[in-house]
Amino acid sequence: MEVVASVAVLRERVGASRATGQVIGVVPTMGALHEGHLSLIRRARADCGYVVVTLFVNPTQFGPNEDLSRYPRDDEADRAAAEAAGGDLLFKPPVEQVYPAGFSTYVTVEGLTSGLCGASRPTHFRGVTTVVAKLFNMVQPDRAYFGEKDYQQLQVIRRMTRDLDFPVEIVPCPIVREPDGLALSSRNRYLTPEQRAAALSLSRGLHAAREAFEAGERNAGALIRRARQGMEAEPLLRIDYVELVDAESLTPVEKLDLPALLAVAAYLGDTRLIDNCVLGH
Amino acid sequence: MEVVASVAVLRERVGASRATGQVIGVVPTMGALHEGHLSLIRRARADCGYVVVTLFVNPTQFGPNEDLSRYPRDDEADRAAAEAAGGDLLFKPPVEQVYPAGFSTYVTVEGLTSGLCGASRPTHFRGVTTVVAKLFNMVQPDRAYFGEKDYQQLQVIRRMTRDLDFPVEIVPCPIVREPDGLALSSRNRYLTPEQRAAALSLSRGLHAAREAFEAGERNAGALIRRARQGMEAEPLLRIDYVELVDAESLTPVEKLDLPALLAVAAYLGDTRLIDNCVLGH
Numbered sequence: 001m002e003v004v005a006s007v008a009v010l011r012e013r014v015g016a017s018r019a020t021g022q023v024i025g026v027v028p029t030m031g032a033l034h035e036g037h038l039s040l041i042r043r044a045r046a047d048c049g050y051v052v053v054t055l056f057v058n059p060t061q062f063g064p065n066e067d068l069s070r071y072p073r074d075d076e077a078d079r080a081a082a083e084a085a086g087g088d089l090l091f092k093p094p095v096e097q098v099y100p101a102g103f104s105t106y107v108t109v110e111g112l113t114s115g116l117c118g119a120s121r122p123t124h125f126r127g128v129t130t131v132v133a134k135l136f137n138m139v140q141p142d143r144a145y146f147g148e149k150d151y152q153q154l155q156v157i158r159r160m161t162r163d164l165d166f167p168v169e170i171v172p173c174p175i176v177r178e179p180d181g182l183a184l185s186s187r188n189r190y191l192t193p194e195q196r197a198a199a200l201s202l203s204r205g206l207h208a209a210r211e212a213f214e215a216g217e218r219n220a221g222a223l224i225r226r227a228r229q230g231m232e233a234e235p236l237l238r239i240d241y242v243e244l245v246d247a248e249s250l251t252p253v254e255k256l257d258l259p260a261l262l263a264v265a266a267y268l269g270d271t272r273l274i275d276n277c278v279l280g281h
Numbered sequence: 282m283e284v285v286a287s288v289a290v291l292r293e294r295v296g297a298s299r300a301t302g303q304v305i306g307v308v309p310t311m312g313a314l315h316e317g318h319l320s321l322i323r324r325a326r327a328d329c330g331y332v333v334v335t336l337f338v339n340p341t342q343f344g345p346n347e348d349l350s351r352y353p354r355d356d357e358a359d360r361a362a363a364e365a366a367g368g369d370l371l372f373k374p375p376v377e378q379v380y381p382a383g384f385s386t387y388v389t390v391e392g393l394t395s396g397l398c399g400a401s402r403p404t405h406f407r408g409v410t411t412v413v414a415k416l417f418n419m420v421q422p423d424r425a426y427f428g429e430k431d432y433q434q435l436q437v438i439r440r441m442t443r444d445l446d447f448p449v450e451i452v453p454c455p456i457v458r459e460p461d462g463l464a465l466s467s468r469n470r471y472l473t474p475e476q477r478a479a480a481l482s483l484s485r486g487l488h489a490a491r492e493a494f495e496a497g498e499r500n501a502g503a504l505i506r507r508a509r510q511g512m513e514a515e516p517l518l519r520i521d522y523v524e525l526v527d528a529e530s531l532t533p534v535e536k537l538d539l540p541a542l543l544a545v546a547a548y549l550g551d552t553r554l555i556d557n558c559v560l561g562h
Contacts, residue, residue, distance in 0.1 A: 133414075
């Protein structure tokens with residue numbers, strides 16, 4: 001797999017591939033690839049004639065006190081993993097190329113970005129939509145693959161893509177979990193063994209709420225309480241939010257309209273983890 | 282010239298033309314075409330194999346008390362004029378298609394948009410950059426043509442295009458003037474004969490400042506005073522601003538660094554007109 005840093009070379013490769021009639025897929029990542037990312041690359045491989053994996057730890061989506069400086073980086077392992085999963089080209093631009101001197105343009109999605117993770121990370125989604133718009137213009141893909149683990153991000157990117165008329169199909173891919181249920185995340189690498197054990201309470205909380213839902217519970221407050229119970233029993237865990245929202249608009253629901261998203265975020269030490277499940281799918 | 286309302290048909294036509302190796306040019310307009318617009322279309326015709334003219338009176342770039350509802354519209358005359366100037370396709374999307382229900386994404390350029398027209402029209406440039414980003418994604422042109430009459434707009438669009446990596450070359454085109462010096466504008470149609478006569482003081486003020494510059498004047502305050510003098514003598518004219526700014530960053534200059542932009546805006550009744558000249562070109 002070729003590793004490319006320059007937009008001009010990237011466009012040349014993509015253009016040559018498109019000229020032979022290939023469908024172009026892109027999988028945007030911040031590296032530290034795990035099975036979740038690899039499932040996106042495999043899906044793109046199955047769907048597309050040419051698969052671009054992008055690797056860029058995007059500074060504008062980190063808040064001032066977040067983990068930008070310690071975000072895990074292992075470019076050689078990422079390259080090998082992306083290649084094994086079926087990537088054709090790894091695009092790894094330097095930060096000065098992505099954000100040149102005088103950079104001052106931002107893409108913002110209103111409404112969808114104000115709740116859930118947007119409440120505790122107020123500039124996060126602006127950074128995500130800005131860099132994804134840039135990557136779409138750099139790569140010019142036909143399809144782009146995003147994981148449902150970052151469900152709010154997925155909805156925000158869908159909205160941006162529709163609103164700005166990007167000629168790109170957004171393909172959502174299911175959450176990949178460890179055998180015990182923990183959702184895969186590059187940030188799981190930060191966890192101590194004790195934190196790793198406590199982190200299970202996120203997926204367990206979601207599972208308990210889903211069981212209540214499947215047994216007929218439709219009261220949002222009751223479902224949220226079920227999800228919180230196990231999490232609140234974990235002394236290492238600090239809950240950021242547990243919310244039940246409309247799966248499309250991401251606005252809170254009181255009485256369950258389907259499909260609804262049950263979304264959780266919590267801290268283990270300095271590490272912030274998220275997880276979710278859609279009820280009524 | 283074909284008139285097209287749907288993005289799908291537009292993309293089909295552009296795609297077919299690109300497949301034969303043609304360079305695609307776009308001239309974005311709000312209609313009410315005058316010789317300024319036609320000069321852009323002629324330039325695009327000379328440069329490109331396929332020329333798309335867009336006609337869309339963009340509501341998001343008008344403020345709440347501005348002239349959206351009375352903005353001049355004459356679609357049949359515009360079609361004929363665009364065709365005569367060399368347009369291949371007129372793209373005229375309905376507003377519900379451009380801004381569908383739930384629309385909530387905006388493209389913003391910071392800094393460049395805060396002064397000059399941005400000071401009195403705080404949401405104007407956000408509307409411009411958002412719709413131009415959309416039009417770029419709808420048309421997918423190789424080149425886009427903008428007039429220097431809207432100099433701040435041109436700089437803002439250049440910045441957006443660079444910052445978001447749109448694969449589009451921005452081509453600036455010179456101001457077109459009436460024989461007596463008045464810069465062409467769709468809004469000139471609003472002027473009474475008395476206002477039309479008074480409007481000349483904008484270009485006369487710029488001309489007086491340019492003469493002083495050519496005679497060696499380099500003090501920004503003195504040049505601004507020269508431009509204001511004739512304008513302030515006109516009782517029908519209400520000045521919005523007269524500013525001398527760096528032609529790249531649009532920040533005010535005190536001592537003249539070249540090239541500098543001398544920009545003016547003024548009201549005649551409810552009609553707001555702008556004009557400018559670059560000193561040191």
